[in-house]
Amino acid sequence: MKRRLKSAARILMFLSAAMGVAIAIALYAMARKDEQHARFYNTGKAVNNFLSSYNHALKDAFEKKDTSEMEGFYSERYVSPGRGRWELKREEDAGDVTCYRLAPEGQYDYRKTDVRDELARYLRGLASIEDIKFKIDMIEKIELDRDVQLTVKFILDGTDLNGALFQDRHFYRWYLENEDTTGSSYDWKIVRDELVEGVRVAGDGRGFTEVDPVTVGIDYKHERDPKLNIKSPDAHLRFGVMEHGFGGVSATDYNNDGRPDIFFADGRRSRLYRNNGATDSGSVSFTDVTKEAGLDGIDQANAGIFADFDNDGFEDLFVVRYLAPCKFFHNNGDGTFTDRSHDVGLDIVAPCMSACVLDYDRDGYVDLYVGVYGNAFADIPRLPFFAQNGGPSRLFHNDGGLRFTDVTEASGTGNTGWCLAVAACDYDNDGYPDLMAANDFGRKNLYHNNGNGTFSEVAKQAGVLDFSGGMGLAFGDFDDDGYLDIYTSNINSNQRWFGEDMTVSQYTRNVLRTKWSLLDAGEYYKVYKLLGSRWSEVGTMIGKGNSLFHNNGNGTFTEVKDSHTNRAGWGWGVAFFDMDNDTKLDIYAANGWISNTPGTDL
Ligand SMILES: [Ca+2]
Numbered sequence: 288m289k290r291r292l293k294s295a296a297r298i299l300m301f302l303s304a305a306m307g308v309a310i311a312i313a314l315y316a317m318a319r320k321d322e323q324h325a326r327f328y329n330t331g332k333a334v335n336n337f338l339s340s341y342n343h344a345l346k347d348a349f350e351k352k353d354t355s356e357m358e359g360f361y362s363e364r365y366v367s368p369g370r371g372r373w374e375l376k377r378e379e380d381a382g383d384v385t386c387y388r389l390a391p392e393g394q395y396d397y398r399k400t401d402v403r404d405e406l407a408r409y410l411r412g413l414a415s416i417e418d419i420k421f422k423i424d425m426i427e428k429i430e431l432d433r434d435v436q437l438t439v440k441f442i443l444d445g446t447d448l449n450g451a452l453f454q455d456r457h458f459y460r461w462y463l464e465n466e467d468t469t470g471s472s473y474d475w476k477i478v479r480d481e482l483v484e485g486v487r488v489a490g491d492g493r494g495f496t497e498v499d500p501v502t503v504g505i506d507y508k509h510e511r512d513p514k515l516n517i518k519s520p521d522a523h524l525r526f527g528v529m530e531h532g533f534g535g536v537s538a539t540d541y542n543n544d545g546r547p548d549i550f551f552a553d554g555r556r557s558r559l560y561r562n563n564g565a566t567d568s569g570s571v572s573f574t575d576v577t578k579e580a581g582l583d584g585i586d587q588a589n590a591g592i593f594a595d596f597d598n599d600g601f602e603d604l605f606v607v608r609y610l611a612p613c614k615f616f617h618n619n620g621d622g623t624f625t626d627r628s629h630d631v632g633l634d635i636v637a638p639c640m641s642a643c644v645l646d647y648d649r650d651g652y653v654d655l656y657v658g659v660y661g662n663a664f665a666d667i668p669r670l671p672f673f674a675q676n677g678g679p680s681r682l683f684h685n686d687g688g689l690r691f692t693d694v695t696e697a698s699g700t701g702n703t704g705w706c707l708a709v710a711a712c713d714y715d716n717d718g719y720p721d722l723m724a725a726n727d728f729g730r731k732n733l734y735h736n737n738g739n740g741t742f743s744e745v746a747k748q749a750g751v752l753d754f755s756g757g758m759g760l761a762f763g764d765f766d767d768d769g770y771l772d773i774y775t776s777n778i779n780s781n782q783r784w785f786g787e788d789m790t791v792s793q794y795t796r797n798v799l800r801t802k803w804s805l806l807d808a809g810e811y812y813k814v815y816k817l818l819g820s821r822w823s824e825v826g827t828m829i830g831k832g833n834s835l836f837h838n839n840g841n842g843t844f845t846e847v848k849d850s851h852t853n854r855a856g857w858g859w860g861v862a863f864f865d866m867d868n869d870t871k872l873d874i875y876a877a878n879g880w881i882s883n884t885p886g887t888d889l
């Protein structure tokens with residue numbers, strides 16, 4: 288017995304020694320990787336500084352009409368074999384704008400003097416510059432501190448010699464080498480460049496006329512929910528970003544006079560403006576009818592959803608509120624509303640953010656789906672790219688007029704992401720409306736309506752996981768094939784390069800060293816199950832911007848990557864509409880964020 292114990296102790300000692308060695312090796316390997324990551328980060332930062340200097344020098348060159356300083360950015364060894372000259376070539380006119388594409392002319396080798404002449408020619412074609420942006424798009428290859436192959440995004444807003452407003456969006460592939468001889472600093476030079484893609488869109492800027500809302504009677508100014516003001520000592524927000532996430536606007540004809548009215552959902556005082564119609568001279572006016580309609584005093588509101596829930600011919604109002612009881616107002620048909628929130632069963636309290644209506648069981652009564660975010664007072668998004676500690680979003684069945692039943696669980700629609708937007712449409716044309724949800728810090732959910740009161744989550748199979756900071760959703764058949772396509776809004780970041788593999792693995796190492804590696808192991812496994820071997824790309828997916836998905840007509844979607852619709856800033860709301868009545872759907876993508884100093888927006 289004693290001998291057995293002794294040998295067990297020996298084995299145990301050997302095992303712990305082996306484990307100790309394994310841990311030491313792992314920690315050493317991790318430290319080496321950390322150091323590599325730090326060099327990756329510094330190289331990236333130095334390249335960003337190079338781009339920023341290039342940007343300023345280009346502006347100076349335009350103002351001084353002298354491109355000699357630009358030569359300093361190109362190596363004496365610069366040569367681009369077979370590059371040829373890049374020229375803007377006019378494409379077909381698209382409505383009231385003109386599109387040009389940058390294309391190579393000839394196939395001869397390009398030298399430093401050729402680039403200088405090309406830049407001078409380009410700048411001579413401009414009458415004014417409003418803004419220039421030069422950013423890293425992607426780092427394609429990197430030898431730390433030595434050379435970098437990257438794609439660069441160049442955006443220039445200005446006017447041309449004919450007075451047209453235009454924007455150039457060009458992508459170049461630059462090969463940079465560090466020509467610093469001291470070995471301790473960075474002196475990047477371009478040794479070769481290639482054209483990836485270049486587009487110019489020009490127009491007269493008069494497609495729409497801006498009207499000061501006050502001149503037409505709309506004196507509304509947005510205010511935030513006071514409880515979310517982080518400057519106030521009472522606001523104990525764990526997730527402070529929430530203070531910016533408020534407000535919404537709806538157009539509806541609440542009094543059936545054929546003219547769309549406007550409702551603003553507000554943090555302090557929501558407002559309804561009646562559209563008085565146009566006078567003979569064409570001028571339109573609105574009147575603030577909030578009080579007389581019985582809608583005064585609605586605060587903490589994120590969205591006003593108008594729909595005729597009881598089929599009496601007048602649009603009723605559901606108000607989505609954040610951690611305050613949601614509201615339901617019955618439209619009395621005489622220009623007034625009555626608060627029926629409690630007796631219809633919709634005075635729910637949750638971090639509600641958005642809502643949409645759909646008659647999911649086709650009983651003739653519109654049902655309601657409410658998108659629920661996370662509780663910013665109690666939580667932060669658990670994982671920045673896969674937060675599942677929000678919600679649940681909720682589906683309410685309309686029981687035939689003015690009574691609703693929560694059917695979230697039975698229907699399988701309780702999305703637990705930090706949901707910012709929901710939308711309904713019958714994407715597979717089976718006659719039953721389906722549901723989609725956009726989640727902040729996560730993926731999209733697509734709920735296929737099975738036609739029997741239940742839904743199946745099919746985002747992965749349908750190809751619309753679309754990992755990012757999901758903000759908005761829109762359905763529209765942009766190619767007129769009879770199947771509704773999807774446009775989502777996400778974050779497009781100038782610092783997307785910082786989300787590349789090396790940073791994701793750095794993040795993984797950091798997590799491994801904390802208790803979270805055990806606590807969140809299940810969440811990481813879920814991400815892996817969704818993305819498979821592509822999991823390490825999640826960092827770049829997050830910052831890549833809005834997505835346009837074409838409906839293949841068989842229940843799946845394909846992202847239209849060359850549609851030029853993804854770079855719309857930090858996306859918020861999105862909509863399809865036909866701006867010029869040519870029957871082809873256009874897109875309006877709102878964006879907005881509190882930007883830091885240029886180049887540091889993530
Ligand atoms: Ca009604």
Ligand SMILES: [Ca+2]
Nearest residue numbers: 646648650652
């Ligand atoms: Ca229904």
Ligand SMILES: [Ca+2]
Nearest residue numbers: 713715717719
């Ligand atoms: Ca369907």
Ligand SMILES: [Ca+2]
Nearest residue numbers: 764766768770
């Ligand atoms: Ca379509």
